[in-house]
Amino acid sequence: MQTGPYRITKGVALLLAGTMLASPLLAEEAAPAEEIVVTALKRGNVQLQDVPTSIAVVGQQQLEARGVAEFADFARSVAGLNFVDSGAGDKRYIIRGINAAGEAQTALYYDNIPMTGIGGAATSFGDRQPDLQLYDVQQIEVLRGPQGTLYGSNSQAGVIRFVTNKARVDRFEGSAQGELSTTRDGGTNYGIRGMVNVPIVQDVLAIRAVGYSEDYSGWVDNVYRNEKDFNDTKRDGARVSVTFKPDEQTNIVGQYFYQNLRTGGRAYTRPYDVTIGDNFFPAIGRRATSQIGRETRSDKINIFALTADRDLDWSTVTIAGSYFKRDVLDYVDNGPSFRYFEYLQRIGEFPPVTVPIGSLSYSPQKSKMWTIEARMATKFDGPLNGVGGIFYSNRDNDFETNTTVVDPISGRPDFSQPLISRRNFFDKTKDFAVFGELTYDITEQLSVTGGARWFRTKRDLVANTIVPFFGLGAPGTTSAKAKNEDVIFKGLVSYKVTSDVLLYAQYAEGYRSGGTNASSFSGVPPQYDPDTTANYEIGAKTSWAGGDVVFNVAAYRIDLKGLQSEQRFGPGGAFSGVGNIPGTAARSKGVEADLLVKPAPGLTVQFAGNYTDAKLAKDVPSLGAAALKGSNLAYVPKYNLSLSADQAFAISDKVDASVGFSASRTGKIETTYYTEFNQPSRGYTLVDTRARISWDQFKLDLFINNLFDKAAELTVFNTINDPHVVLANRPRTVGARLGIDF
Known part of the structure; x- marks a missing residue:
């Protein structure tokens, strides 16, 4: 029997659905066409075409029409936006080709609430960022x-704000x-969602509640376990x-x-033969794998x-505070890694310990973050206006990893066998900042903006080795501290050629804080420093034919300095950690464009596209033999x-209708700088109707997602633990x- 929050939230969704279906007489007239405004500049509502920066907005009507339930459902329609997909609730967001290990490079916000990923052994908080359901989202x-x-x-590449x-x-x-669908090579999927908004005191106090329950079938078979x-x-x-409005x-x-996400396994498939060391792993299939x-x-979030x-x-004062709590429990099959350790033993590069046939790691992870921001946005009648404020955050992360012998019958840890390793770490990060931007209108057409942010970050890590890996070494405690302080800047010039051309x-500069490593191998550096981005950009925002044609374009170059990146250490590069690459280590250049056309009554056509040339700016041997100047950054098409x-x-x-389609094309992606592990993913095209x-x-919406049943290679991994595995997309649904x- 399901208990606790699961029953509560499922009950809320059912109750809301029942209440609304029973109340047809309360219907109101349809809302007018949505007006695209932007709130992310922290200066109130601003028309999208009046914002002198590159922004894409997906509104509620479009989200509903396309059945967008989560991040992956809309991301491919946004120029310059990509992601490394490791499954539900486990994604790393990429904007303009800025991607490397360590902290997130793309900030994620729900309203005024900053989100954080869950760290691993290298405290890589850019991974596993939250993926909440998007029903009843404004834009x-x-x-x-x-x-x-x-x-x-963490906003050095950009910001995604829900x-x-x-x-x-x-x-x-x-x-x-209510939603019902079926997936080829899978099963039946369902979702129920509901919302109700009730004024408690008219024009003064109201409550709005949203509930949802979704069950999506799997489509990948585990041939080992049948x-x-x-x-x-x-x-x-x-x-x-x-909402409480005591006065005007x-x-x-x-x-x-609140969200509770559970998965039966990762959609990792093995469609290719691959050899790691001298271990041969045969192809299983494009929708199949083999794991003991x-x-x-499980992933629970409370905010x-x-x-x-x-x-x-003359101004608007805003004070925003939040508390974020996330509890994750991961299980990862270590079988291929342990076969690799046996290979290292055969060539004399790993100690002669007894390596079990199967191993499973389980990792309970807890993350908490408190934030508060106080800011003021002016609205003077004169030419000078701005926004400024202070920000503070306090993040605690507790992470534990236990490596066990796996029970081949249950597929769970065999606790009758001694632990192979056990480690935990406690990571605390405090961030304080003062920021501001000022805009001066030189004329009615010409404006200049300047901005700066001073920040100070402190980070403390305590790592405990309770059971050393294979008994190599001794139990003990290590600690690391990091403290960083700096100022970043922004400058902007905008010119309004006409009311329709900007x-x-x-x-603009961006940064992400430094951090700490918690590897069980002593050769991994205990900490790494902040890295920064410097963005040079020109752009145009244009409207034509009374708004029936909208074309926006931007060209940019971004330099990455002191880049945080995953580096390998120890025998055969079996251990990883995050380190810095001195100087300008990488550069991303590109162009992005958005086009909206309404060529006939009722017909809307949209195009979005980008070309990104993201490369290493110099040789970086620590990243691998193929990490040479001019090499493409990993996971960037x-x-x-x-x-x-x-x-x-x-x-x-009394009856209206619409038909439509969406198509996207993603180019080939390099996956790593290690020649022996690099397995580029193939480009793919996906079509929905x-x-x-x-x-x-x-x-009533009818839909076919993945119309041509394309087995796309969303993400390719080729490591000692994931030998040329492909994260598969959902088949035709x-x-x-x-x-x-x-």
Whole structure:
């Protein structure tokens, strides 16, 4: 029997769905077409075409029409945005080709709440960033290029911001949605979602609640265990916001997020023969793998936030605080690694210890983060305006890894056998910053902006070796400290040629804080320093034909200095850690474009594309034999293209309909600088189709995702523990969604 938050959130979703389906008489008229505004500049609402920087916005209508439930559902439609996909809730976001190990390089926000990934042995918090369900989200904003002055650490490539709908004090409204689909080579998928907004005191106090429960079938078979479709995913959650408006000048919003994500295993497949050392691993199939251990995963997130805004006529003061808590339990099969250790023994590079046939690691991880930001955005009538404030965060991360002999029957740890290793670490990071940006309008057309951020970061790590790896070495405790302080800058010039044409040029810096390693191998450096980005960019934002044609383009060059990167140490490079590469280690150059065209009544066509040339700027032997000047950065395709078209039409006076498709093309991707491990992924094209019928307050969506059943290589890994495995995409999925608004 399911207990606790799972039952609560599933019950909330069912209750909301039942309430709304039973209340058709409360329906309101359809909302007008969405107006695209941006809130990410922390200066209130600004029209997208008036913002002199490269931003992509995906609005609520588009999210609903495309059935977007999570990050991967929309990412391929945004120029310059990529991700390393390791499964549900385990992604690393990449903007403009900026990608390396260590802390995140793309900041992730839900409203005013900064998110953090879960670290590993190298405290690589850029991985495993949260992936919350996106029902009842107002819009998604993707800021491309460094945003260090306003968003601080980890925004050196850009920012992804999910803006949720808050409780509305002026109206009662709600929605519900049920989804049913089937996946080829998999099974049946379902999702139920609901939202209700209730004013408690009209125009003063309101509550908005969202609930959801989703169950997605697996499609990968484990031939060793004779398990079909083992990589299923279940996700349940709730989101609550309370808005309090004591007067016209004050707005206070309290929020709570909860999500429980469980997976039966990673969608790692082995479609190719591969040899690591002298160990041969035969191809299994494009939707199959072979593992002794069960790689299940659970991921629970709880978030509390409070934001207060006060209008002072000449400015708006905002105070935003949040508490983020995440608990993850990972199981990872170590079988291939242990075969590699046997190979090293055969060539005399690993001690003569007894290596078991199968091994499984289980890693409980807990992350907590408190943040508070106080800022003021002016709105003078004169030419000078700006935003400034202070920021503080305190992050605690507890990580434990236990390496065990695996029970071949259950696929779980065999606790009757001694532990192979056990380590834990306690990592604390404190960040304090003062920031500001000022804009001066020289004329009605010409404006200049300058910004800066001073930051100070402190980090402490305590690592305990409780059971040394294979008994090599002795138990003990190590500690490391890091302290960094610096200032980064931004400069921007914009020129409004006409009311529909905006040109700009900018220089912007970004950074991410240094960190600590917690490897069991003593040769891995205990800490690494911050790295920085310097962005040189020009762009144009244009509208034509009364807004029926919108074309935005930007060209950029980003220099990465002191780059944090994963480096290998120890016998055969079996141990990894994060280190710095001195000087300008890498450079990313590229161009990105967004085009929207409405060529006929009801027809909307959108195109997004980018070309990215992200390369090492010098030889870096510590990264591997192939890490030479001019080598492509790992996991960065040269190009991404997307095209979509939607045609809306009326069937009758009371029934509307639409049909559409989305297609994306991702180029080939290099995976590592180690020649013996580099297995580039093939480029791929994915196509989705959709149709909608709307009547009264109802909407029926029919969809086919992955229309041509393409087995795309989303991410390729080739390591001693993951020998040429491919993270597979979901096969062709055909389904329907029925929704109601009231």
